[in-house]
Amino acid sequence: MEKRVTFKGIWLPILLVLPQLVITVVFFFYPAGQAIWQSLFIPDPFGLSMQWVGLGNFEYLFSDPYYRASFVTTAVFSILVTVVSMGVALYLAVLADRLIKGSGVYRTLLIWPYAVAPAVAGVLWLFMFNTRVGVVAWYLGLLGYDWNHVLNEGEAMGLVVVASAWGRISYNFLFFLAGLQAIPKSVIEAAAIDGAHFWTRFRTIVFPLLSPTTFFLLVVNIIYAFFETFGVIHTITSGGPQQATTILVYKVFSDGFVGQDLGSSAAQSVVLLFLVSILTVVQFKFIERRVHY
Amino acid sequence: MATVTLRNVRKSFGKTDVIHGVDLEIADGEFIVIVGPSGCGKSTLLRMVAGLETVTSGEVEIGGRLVNKVEPMDRDIAMVFQNYALYPHMTVFDNMAYGLKIAKVPKSEIEDRVATAAKLLQLEEYLKRRPRELSGGQRQRVAMGRAIVRKPAVFLFDEPLSNLDAKLRVQMRLEIKALQRELGVTALYVTHDQVEAMTLADRMVVMNGGVADQVGKPLDVYADPRTEFVAGFIGSPPTNFLDTALLPGLSTAPSLGIRPEHLQIEDQGRLTATVSFAEALGAETLIHCRVAGGRQVTVRQDALHHIPAEGESVQLNWADADAMFFDANGRRV
């Protein structure tokens, strides 16, 4: 039987969870409630009165081709960020796992990018790829490639993907490495004796045994790409060129704060709220049913 | 089926020497048990034969072929691990079929071989289960099955029974022996349990701190241990060791070893002892005594004999032929 800590009264437990509850209410439930409320109105240009429109904001939103384009942009961006950051992290984790000596150094070095704030990471990458002074752009120029993410939509997308994925590699790496090291060495050895070479072992034993970690990271990284990459996009492209990197979160900001269309912005927040709830439910369902080998 | 030869095999991990030169000739179809206390290098030796550890120096041959640089998969061996090392995400069938699938054995033959092995190991009902849905004994059998379907030349076992309860261990021990006889395959089996070693081995290797102290048939090793370590390790209860200073004129060697069953309590003996306590086990009785100088001595006698009371003073006697003398280095003289 699981051993549980039990409290005699009701007040101590309440006191203990109170700070977390207060934070959740003030910073999550209250704004979320407000967003839902506001999404049902259109304020006048001076913010003096609000006009009830029901689901009008949503109808307008989904008939807006720019908004639908932003969905596609978000999907492309999230998939790329997730695939790049998880792919590179897995590759590095496999390499570090094979190391016996000095893996501690690699691990420490690989964790550093995680400590860099997204906006700072954005500036860093922006600086390297700056069309005029960026060192990478300059080298690309030497090779005959004219880098210009300010004008080229594909290059802009590439740059924000790389800048966003970079910091995530550390996080994913740690989980993958832990997952790899949790696989008993003798299982790998048994497969080696059974005739499986490195790649076959990876495909048939290691990767399947890693799947709980992979799935967890998949959800976490998609959530990250959806919501936490705002700083990177804001510093590097500000959603441009021609909205090519305007993901849903960035559009909330640009429509609401820049375009001052608060009704639409609120409706977009509600859509995002809905998306994140789905992802969270998926994740919880998965953790509940998680297979323990 | 193959012979296995070790020639002056050594192993170091960095600066620590773990195996100090082991020589061993294993005949085709022979069952060899490597036995020794924890940390003496048994697993390391086995893993060098498997190819899971590199050989620092010396030669390992399987079937007359030098395999020092050969990958585990190309050595024609199969290994059963202490923790079974089953593939947790595969069914019992897939666990057994894994090696065959990789070797691109035709599907119908894979099914045949797995079915035969499953029948032999009474696993037919469990082929669709995953390892976590099996008992310890069944997992053990799957690990055996995975080894036999590949029809290797040499079986390697690293303490395969140590995670099982006592009763199952005895049963599986018999099954392993029967299986090895039936398949006629060469086997190298590591254990720290001397009863397992005595019952399974055609010949056993007693290891002590990275050295093979003695290699021989179990009863020969028992009757004629070459070192003090072997005399003390093989046999339960262990051999009694006495300081020859207590017995003037017997030998110049410092240590005398006598097995418990070779000591008798008699009216006229060579050594006086005080009875500490007696354990009546039914068919036999173990009488623990203390001799001058404080050493514990165990006498094993038939249940029919009189059992002396605690604290009683008794005389111990033995036949000259049963006395084993050891020099200061622990070698038999």
Ligand SMILES: Nc1ncnc2c1ncn2[C@@H]1O[C@H](COP(=O)(O)OP(=O)(O)OP(=O)(O)O)[C@@H](O)[C@H]1O
């Ligand atoms: N990878 C390694 N690196 C360094 N030392 C090791 C390594 N593997 C084993 N050793 C050392 O080698 C010695 C022999 O280890 P080994 O595992 O062969 O012992 P064993 O006889 O199998 O013991 P047990 O009965 O406990 O399994 C031990 O002292 C151990 O600490």
Ligand SMILES: [Mg+2]
């Ligand atoms: Mg061992």
